[in-house]
Amino acid sequence: MRKCITIGTFTLLAIISYCVSAELPIEQALLTDAPMVPPAITRTTSAHVVVNLETKEVVNRMADGVDYTFWTFGGSVPGKFIRIREGDEVEFHLSNHPSSKMPHNIDLHAVTGPGGGAAASFTAPGHSSQFSFKALHSGLYVYHCATAPVGMHIANGMYGMIFVEPVGGLPKVDREYYIMQGDFYTKGGYGETGLQPFDMAKAIKEQPDYVVFNGSVGSLTGDNSLKANVGETIRLFVGNGGPNLVSSFHVIGEIFDNVIEEGGTAMNHNVETQLIPAGGDTIVEFKTEYPGNLILVDHSIFRAFNKGALGMIKVSGEADKDIYSGKQSDTVYLPEGAAVQSMEEAPQPVLAKNDNDRVAQGKRIFDQNCAACHQLNGEGIPAAFPPLAKSDYLLKDKNRAIGVIMNGLQGKVEVNGKVFVGAMPSLGLSDEHIANVLSYVLNTWGNKGGFVQPADVTKMRASNTATKSAH
Numbered sequence: 001m002r003k004c005i006t007i008g009t010f011t012l013l014a015i016i017s018y019c020v021s022a023e024l025p026i027e028q029a030l031l032t033d034a035p036m037v038p039p040a041i042t043r044t045t046s047a048h049v050v051v052n053l054e055t056k057e058v059v060n061r062m063a064d065g066v067d068y069t070f071w072t073f074g075g076s077v078p079g080k081f082i083r084i085r086e087g088d089e090v091e092f093h094l095s096n097h098p099s100s101k102m103p104h105n106i107d108l109h110a111v112t113g114p115g116g117g118a119a120a121s122f123t124a125p126g127h128s129s130q131f132s133f134k135a136l137h138s139g140l141y142v143y144h145c146a147t148a149p150v151g152m153h154i155a156n157g158m159y160g161m162i163f164v165e166p167v168g169g170l171p172k173v174d175r176e177y178y179i180m181q182g183d184f185y186t187k188g189g190y191g192e193t194g195l196q197p198f199d200m201a202k203a204i205k206e207q208p209d210y211v212v213f214n215g216s217v218g219s220l221t222g223d224n225s226l227k228a229n230v231g232e233t234i235r236l237f238v239g240n241g242g243p244n245l246v247s248s249f250h251v252i253g254e255i256f257d258n259v260i261e262e263g264g265t266a267m268n269h270n271v272e273t274q275l276i277p278a279g280g281d282t283i284v285e286f287k288t289e290y291p292g293n294l295i296l297v298d299h300s301i302f303r304a305f306n307k308g309a310l311g312m313i314k315v316s317g318e319a320d321k322d323i324y325s326g327k328q329s330d331t332v333y334l335p336e337g338a339a340v341q342s343m344e345e346a347p348q349p350v351l352a353k354n355d356n357d358r359v360a361q362g363k364r365i366f367d368q369n370c371a372a373c374h375q376l377n378g379e380g381i382p383a384a385f386p387p388l389a390k391s392d393y394l395l396k397d398k399n400r401a402i403g404v405i406m407n408g409l410q411g412k413v414e415v416n417g418k419v420f421v422g423a424m425p426s427l428g429l430s431d432e433h434i435a436n437v438l439s440y441v442l443n444t445w446g447n448k449g450g451f452v453q454p455a456d457v458t459k460m461r462a463s464n465t466a467t468k469s470a471h
């Protein structure tokens with residue numbers, strides 16, 4: 001039986017009407033900010049659930065030194081997490097804070113009805129709207145603002161999720177977390193400081209400066225990392241607000257035991273990376289078997305390391321070396337006759353016309369064969385690759401330097417007072433190329449000069465072969 005009450009007169013501007021199924025218990029929904037999720041629903045019957053949500057425009061941190069005017073459901077991005085049960089009757093109140101500059105509304109993908117509630121919830125600043133819907137379908141659903149320009153409201157952070165628990169609920173887990181990805185478009189590039197305005201042109205071109213979890217760079221790293229212990233079961237409610245990008249959600253160091261695809265009812269197992277459409281979501285579950293940091297990323301990986309889509313779960317507990325050993329050894333790998341590229345197979349070199357030309361050709365050989373280790377600036381890398389710039393070892397003995405490049409070098413070597421213990425492979429360079437590259441090295445980065453001729457190398461090679469055959 002339904003009871004409908006209308007309160008109001010023509011002298012009052014507000015006319016309030018509600019229809020409540022008389023037999024349903026009335027309940028106030030408990031809403032949470034990310035990464036927290038409201039507790040699982042324990043009741044076994046439907047209820048009349050009252051949801052109060054407030055839209056608010058706030059200046060918040062996007063990254064260190066970078067602020068942004070976010071438009072929010074509940075004061076932060078993503079919006080509050082709503083948890084109800086399949087069959088519930090939801091009485092929804094959307095209030096738009098008086099300080100807002102824009103009207104807002106809400107389109108809940110969990111609603112069966114025009115616009116997901118958008119028109120019914122259209123609310124001017126300082127007003128409050130009410131509508132009701134019945135949760136006909138279980139599942140995880142995105143909600144978002146659908147006020148024109150829709151893209152702009154979503155790009156400013158107006159999205160969140162509502163979980164309609166199936167009758168009977170989900171299996172119990174130790175921890176549940178709420179994560180939502182979003183892409184942001186700012187006038188200044190990534191990391192450019194100050195209060196950054198929204199950039200409509202970039203949004204239309206789908207070229208975000210930021211792609212982040214839970215509304216800012218670092219919202220789930222460092223002190224904000226999620227926590228778990230070895231042996232626990234974790235459930236992540238992961239949404240994607242967009243407005244534009246599709247997420248390739250991946251946890252480095254884990255495999256999803258269960259994935260409830262698109263937050264519906266289909267269950268997949270043993271999944272590495274889960275696609276999450278813009279305006280869609282997924283539920284992933286896994287057990288933590290090993291301690292350490294699990295890294296959450298959008299595996300469109302530049303977004304993770306250059307635009308902010310990075311999070312962390314710190315797992316504490318005992319390491320089981322049978323599951324993962326850690327590094328067991330690190331030895332030098334130097335196969336017989338190792339060569340980056342054998343010059344015998346390469347096209348015949350054009351002979352250098354004079355010493356200046358030799359240096360010019362030597363630069364190309366250096367950039368292609370040596371710079372990976374000794375670096376383009378010849379400075380090397382501390383404790384790994386010795387410098388060639390002003391190297392006392394190199395400059396002391398020209399023939400020894402020829403020998404290093406011809407044969408490679410292994411074991412301990414002291415350069416400018418620092419000891420290096422590593423291995424340089426023989427690169428299989430021709431006499432001409434060894435002469436060229438050494439002439440380049442000798443005349444670059446402030447080195448003292450001098451030239452090496454192919455004949456010098458040929459002579460060294462002959463004595464080299466003589467020594468070898470004498471053994």
Ligand SMILES: [Cu+2]
Pocket residue numbers: 071102103104105145146147153158
């Ligand atoms: Cu809005």
